[in-house]
Amino acid sequence: MANITTDQNFPSVVLSIFEKDGVTPAKVNGVPVWASSDPTIIAVIPSADGMSAVVNTVAPGTARITVSADADLAVGGTPIPITGVSEDIIVALGTSTIAAVMKLDLGTAAAKA
Amino acid sequence: MTIYQDAALRAEMQAAIQALVPGLRGLQELASITTLSSSARMAITDQIDRRGRRTDLLKAVLSALDALDAAGAALAVDGYPDMPKIQIFGPVFDEIQGHSGDIATAVALFEAENIAAAKLSISLGTPVGKL
Numbered sequence: 001m002a003n004i005t006t007d008q009n010f011p012s013v014v015l016s017i018f019e020k021d022g023v024t025p026a027k028v029n030g031v032p033v034w035a036s037s038d039p040t041i042i043a044v045i046p047s048a049d050g051m052s053a054v055v056n057t058v059a060p061g062t063a064r065i066t067v068s069a070d071a072d073l074a075v076g077g078t079p080i081p082i083t084g085v086s087e088d089i090i091v092a093l094g095t096s097t098i099a100a101v102m103k104l105d106l107g108t109a110a111a112k113a
Numbered sequence: 114m115t116i117y118q119d120a121a122l123r124a125e126m127q128a129a130i131q132a133l134v135p136g137l138r139g140l141q142e143l144a145s146i147t148t149l150s151s152s153a154r155m156a157i158t159d160q161i162d163r164r165g166r167r168t169d170l171l172k173a174v175l176s177a178l179d180a181l182d183a184a185g186a187a188l189a190v191d192g193y194p195d196m197p198k199i200q201i202f203g204p205v206f207d208e209i210q211g212h213s214g215d216i217a218t219a220v221a222l223f224e225a226e227n228i229a230a231a232k233l234s235i236s237l238g239t240p241v242g243k244l
Contacts, residue, residue, distance in 0.1 A: 008240040013237050016233070
């Protein structure tokens with residue numbers, strides 16, 4: 001679970017790809033595809049090689065990032081889909097968008113009707 | 114070929130051996146005195162032994178330098194650093210060349226293993242204020 005406000009973003013979200021042991025780095029076929037589970041809460045802007053992204057907050061709520069890739073490295077082979085999901089990203093309202101001043105305008109005094 | 118001879122080291126070792134000689138000779142003359150007490154004889158003998166041991170070590174360095182020179186000379190005689198191709202009888206050459214096709218075929222039987230990725234991990238990093 002990661003907390004963030006609408007005033008903030010994640011400027012450098014990094015994708016790591018491993019073999020079954022979870023330690024040895026691996027490759028995928030093609031460019032990984034990034035997505036937001038709810039684009040109205042977080043927006044994802046992936047890099048050209050798909051190995052990193054900028055995640056911008058949009059509005060309060062909870063969302064996740066998913067990354068999909070083809071784990072089959074053989075050219076022309078049957079794609080082996082593989083997907084990674086981030087932890088929950090909880091977006092709270094930032095202070096810059098919270099109303100801080102309320103002003104009452106009394107207008108001009110007039111005789112009671 | 115460059116022969117790396119450490120003439121300075123050799124000279125130092127030889128000088129050190131020569132420097133030990135007078136003292137050693139004197140100690141041996143002292144040890145020949147028949148009226149020496151056992152303590153004095155023991156002290157003299159100890160000094161003789163130490164100088165003998167030091168001389169042996171210095172000579173070991175000189176022997177190693179000799180071996181280095183000999184090995185370097187042998188390497189030079191062997192033509193180092195050149196390693197020319199060997200000329201062989203035509204039919205023998207043809208026989209060896211004939212195997213090259215088989216070797217290439219055998220090598221082509223292998224290919225690098227494509228290890229499939231099994232896990233994608235997403236690191237969010239630290240949030241920062243929007244610019």
